[in-house]
Amino acid sequence: MAPSAAESPSAMQAERLRQDGNTYFKKDRFGAAIDAYTEAITLCPNVPVYWTNRALCHRKRNDWTKVEEDSRRAIYLDHSSFKALDLGRGANPQSYIVEEIWQELAKAKYQEWEHESNKRSWELQTLKEACESALKEKISLDSSQIEGFLDDTIDSNPAQLEAQLEALGQVFEKAAEPDLPTEVPDYLCCKITLDIFRDPVITPSGLSYERAVILEHMEKVGEFDPITREPLHLYQLIPNLAIKEAVQAFLDKHGWAYKTD
Amino acid sequence: MSSTSTGSTPPRQALSKIACNRIQKELVEWQVNPPHGFKHKVTDNLQRWVIDVNGAPGTLYANETYQLQVDFPEHYPMEAPQVIFVPPAPLHAHIYSNGHICLDILYDSWSPAMTVSSICISILSMLSSSTAKQRPEDNDRYVKNCRNGRSPKETRWWFHDDKV
Numbered sequence: 001m002a003p004s005a006a007e008s009p010s011a012m013q014a015e016r017l018r019q020d021g022n023t024y025f026k027k028d029r030f031g032a033a034i035d036a037y038t039e040a041i042t043l044c045p046n047v048p049v050y051w052t053n054r055a056l057c058h059r060k061r062n063d064w065t066k067v068e069e070d071s072r073r074a075i076y077l078d079h080s081s082f083k084a085l086d087l088g089r090g091a092n093p094q095s096y097i098v099e100e101i102w103q104e105l106a107k108a109k110y111q112e113w114e115h116e117s118n119k120r121s122w123e124l125q126t127l128k129e130a131c132e133s134a135l136k137e138k139i140s141l142d143s144s145q146i147e148g149f150l151d152d153t154i155d156s157n158p159a160q161l162e163a164q165l166e167a168l169g170q171v172f173e174k175a176a177e178p179d180l181p182t183e184v185p186d187y188l189c190c191k192i193t194l195d196i197f198r199d200p201v202i203t204p205s206g207l208s209y210e211r212a213v214i215l216e217h218m219e220k221v222g223e224f225d226p227i228t229r230e231p232l233h234l235y236q237l238i239p240n241l242a243i244k245e246a247v248q249a250f251l252d253k254h255g256w257a258y259k260t261d
Numbered sequence: 262m263s264s265t266s267t268g269s270t271p272p273r274q275a276l277s278k279i280a281c282n283r284i285q286k287e288l289v290e291w292q293v294n295p296p297h298g299f300k301h302k303v304t305d306n307l308q309r310w311v312i313d314v315n316g317a318p319g320t321l322y323a324n325e326t327y328q329l330q331v332d333f334p335e336h337y338p339m340e341a342p343q344v345i346f347v348p349p350a351p352l353h354a355h356i357y358s359n360g361h362i363c364l365d366i367l368y369d370s371w372s373p374a375m376t377v378s379s380i381c382i383s384i385l386s387m388l389s390s391s392t393a394k395q396r397p398e399d400n401d402r403y404v405k406n407c408r409n410g411r412s413p414k415e416t417r418w419w420f421h422d423d424k425v
Contacts (some may be wrong), residue, residue, distance in 0.1 A: 194290070213373075216339055221373060226374035
C-alpha cells in the first residue's frame, strides 16, 4: 500500500498535489495545504502520507477531532507494512504520530486535572471543616440539653465525638481518593513500556502491547510474541478496543495518570 | 585481568526516552518488590545498576555474595542490557572468570518483555541448579580473547545446554 512510483495519471496528479500541499504547509498556509491534500486523498485514498500530512495541518490549526480521524486512517493503512509504517512516523520511531498526539494531549489533560483537583481538594477541605465544627456544635448542644439527667451520657460524649469525627475523616478521605496519584493498575499497562496503554493491540496469545512498541520489537528483535515467544505476524495484531476504553475510563477518573515523563 | 573486564564500559550512548521511562518504572517496581536474594543500592546512575546477589540456601553458593553489573543500552528494552558478574565471579560451568555469563536470554533469546528482575531470577536459578563448582572448559581462551575489554554482547555464543 505504500505509494508506488507514480504509475497511473491519477497517482501522478496526487503526488503533484502533495507537493503543492507541502509548499503551502511550509508557508503556513494550512487551509490551502488541507485542500491540496484532500484532493490528493480523493484521487488516491490509500496513500498514508496524504492522511498524515493533512493530520499535521489540522494539528497546526488545533483541530484535534480531525487530527484523530486522519491519523486513524493513516495508521489503518500504515500497519499493513513496515514500509508504510516508516512513512507514517518518519525515520525516527519517536515521531510516531500517535505518540506525538498523545504527548500533547496528555500534557493538556494533566494541567486540566491539576487545576481541577486543586479546586476539588479545596472545596472538600472547606466542607470538611464546616462539617467538623457543625458536629462539635451539635454534640455540645445535645449534652447541654441533657445535662443533669444522665451523667454517663455526658461522659461518653467526647468518645462519641471522637468516633464521629474519625468516620467523617474517612468519608472525606474516600471522596478524595481518585485524585490521589498512585500506581496505574498493571492490566492497563503495556508489558514492554510498563506505561499506560495509548494504542493497545492484542496478539493471538491474548496478550496486549503498545502498538508502536510491538511493531518496533517485530522489526528489530523478531517476529514473536515477547512474552509467550509464539510466532507473531503483523496481520495478527488487532486493536484492543476494550482495554482502550478501560484506559479512557481510568484516565477520566484519575487525571494524574496523564502525567508523562 | 579482572580490571580490564569490569573497568571497560560499553560505549555510552545517552538512553532514549523510551529506555529512560522504562528503567525508571522498573526501578520503582524493584523498590516495592525486589526479587528475593537480591539487593540493589539505588544511585542516581540510571544506566548502570550494581546488584548484590546472595547464593540461595541449600545450594553450592549458600552464604556467598556476588555482585552483578547491569548496563543499559540506548535502545533498551529493544536490546538486552549487558549483565556481568563483577570479579571475583562465582565458580560455575557457564560463568567465566572475567564475569561474563553464558546465558541465552542475555543475547540471542532476549525479549523486551523481560526485566532486570526476571534476569536476576534466571541467573539465581542457573546458580542454584549447579552441581559442581567449576569454570567453563574454554575459560582461559575466552578470557584471553576478551582482554581488550570486549563486551560479552559481542561474543558469538553457543549455548552449552539448558540443564545447568
